[in-house]
Amino acid sequence: MxxxxxxxxxxxxxxxxxxxxxxxxxxxxxxxxxxxxxxxxxxxxxxxxxxxxxxxxxxxxxxxxxxxxxxxxxxxxxxxxxxxxxxxxxxxxxxxxxxxxxxxxxxxxxxxRDHAEWGVKVFASLRAAEEPAAEAPADGRSYLRQRLRQRQARDTRTNEALAVAERIERELAELSADLHRHRTQDPALTGRADRNILNLACLVPDAGRERFLERLADLRQSEVAGVEVEVTGPWAPYSFAGIS
The missing domain is CATH 3.30.70 (Alpha-Beta Plaits)
Incomplete structure (x- = not known):
């Protein structure tokens, strides 16, 4: 058997x-x-x-x-x-x-021992920066300028979202025994139109769970426009077993 x-x-x-x-x-x-x-x-x-x-x-x-x-x-x-x-x-x-x-x-x-895994994903919506202008450009030069402005706006929005994600990771690292950064997920897996820019697994001591969740609640309330934090758990420590 x-x-x-x-x-x-x-x-x-x-x-x-x-x-x-x-x-x-x-x-x-x-x-x-x-x-x-x-x-x-x-x-x-x-x-x-x-x-x-x-x-x-x-x-x-x-x-x-x-x-x-x-x-x-x-x-x-x-x-x-x-x-x-x-x-x-x-x-x-x-x-x-x-x-x-x-x-x-x-x-x-x-x-x-006496720890649990929590999942934290950060999503950013860049759609507003990608919306076309209300009026079509009059000529080729105007079109190129319009595209440049759109790209600059999208880059600015992306950089702002990534800065928020980095700050969240730094703060959670202080409240976790260990962190594991998973590969960000494609919209086909998340079922969301916005972009997954951070996918963390946090190994949190049971004794520090309330503080961890309270800090996450504060971070979610202070989200900038277009950035959303998703929290799941507690889970068994899949990401930290370290067993091959």
Whole structure:
């Protein structure tokens, strides 16, 4: 029987995943070794090759199950989320994995203990700077001047928005144990017409959560025109697990 592994936790006498079901509604078990516990559930022996993972409905099923188990377990204990579709062919191999990487896992768990991940995205709308002039230019020279003014206005608006994003990142860095800057997202992913100019993951101590959220609320109230801050969380520390 193969085992799908969702996350690693510190060893506990009681199963931290008790009552949780994972992929295909299989119960999540605790497989322990070297002072660590892997949260895993039985998985089909097929379906995790590259071709199968290109099948969107199956990939979505895996992603939903993976995130549901990690999110629920993270409410009970500190977890290190593993990469989606982490499969081992038997329990012995899971235990070997824990023993082989015990130092790395233990250090990462120490780093994220009593912390949560928060997502902060900054969006900027540049549409106002790109609107065409009310009147068509009279000649080629006028057209070029108009285009130059539009480009200058757009550049100014972009620079102002980026300055706001840099200030937000600096301030949040002071309230976070760690920051990870993700690649900004395309409008096709965000579902928004405005531009994502900053995509942060913040590792925030539980004891500093209120201060972090209060500062974010202040930043959102002081947004300049056309700049919006989106906050999500708390999440398990996906961006800070540091596990390959």
């Amino acid at each position: 193969s085992w799908y592994c969702y996350a690693v936790t510190e060893f506990a006498a009681e199963n931290p995943a008790e009552g949780i079901t994972g992929l295909r509604e299989q119960p999540v078990s605790a497989i322990s070794e070297a002072g660590l516990t892997a949260l895993a559930s039985p998985a089909p022996d097929e379906g995790f090759d590259e071709a199968s993972l290109q099948h969107l409905p199956w990939l979505e099923e895996i992603a939903r199950a993976h995130n549901a188990v990690v999110d629920e377990a993270s409410r009970r204990t500190g977890v290190l989320p593993l990469r989606m579709a982490t499969i081992y062919r038997d329990e012995d191999r899971v235990r070997e994995m824990l023993a082989e990487h015990s130092a790395q896992f233990s250090e990462a768990l120490r780093r994220v």
